[in-house]
Amino acid sequence: MSLANQVAVITGGARGIGREIALAFAKAGADLALFDVNPQQLEQTAQELRALGRRAEGLVVDVTDGKQVDDGVAKVLDKLGRIDILINNAGITKDGLLIRMDDAQWDRVLNINLKGTFLCTRAVAKHMLKQRRGRIVSIASIVGLIGNPGQANYAASKAGIIGLTKSVAKELASRGITCNAIAPGFIKTEMTDALPPEAKQRLMDAIPMGTLGEPRDVAEAALFLVSDAARYVTGHVLVVDGGLAM
């Protein structure tokens, strides 16, 4: 699947799943712009991408700040000339049972995961509309489909991403822009490394394939959704979870 001459923006691209998507896209020939709040990891990943022979910009952009997002998109257009692909991947968890969840825990997760996805999608869609071509993929979660105790905020944000994805898909379909979501199950990253060993074992027991996923499992799904092979796929939620949610 070639992404030659295409430019992709990946939020939360400094590490984890975002970094893996960036590496997969670079290997497929795309140039990359990463938006993240972690300057050190951002530069390290941008260097890895340049080592693959691609142009890569690591931009410190907090996706919750509309001005930073708009300025970031303007910088990408200035430096890399176009944007063909947006991957909304920046996301966090702040878990807690409902009755103990405070407002700040709710607001922070909704702001980064859902509002950040809205702000980046709106900023990039304006440019894609002029181009009459584009691919938008947002990283949701199976938790947004089936819920999870202790993650009311996270589940709401990820279910919100699915509703946002389908609405944007309907708005932009006639303009050559597709908008899809990926719902990963449990993937081995620093986010899931934080889980206690007993919780990880319980999870593995519930996964039909018997193992956590790897970031590259999500990257391969993203590569398909942004490629020409998926030109007739929009408003879809692609579940990548080893069978957990079925």
Ligand SMILES: NC(=O)c1ccc[n+]([C@@H]2O[C@H](COP(=O)([O-])OP(=O)(O)OC[C@H]3O[C@@H](n4cnc5c(N)ncnc54)[C@H](O)[C@@H]3O)[C@@H](O)[C@H]2O)c1
């Ligand atoms: N790891 C999993 O099991 C799993 C499962 C389902 C969905 N997901 C989703 O996949 C995405 C990536 O997860 P991950 O496991 O790689 O997490 P991660 O914590 O390793 O990476 C997240 C990245 O987002 C960045 N980020 C955080 N806040 C930001 C902000 N305000 N603006 C810009 N960037 C910001 C972080 O600096 C980090 O580089 C998230 O949306 C997550 O919810 C992960």
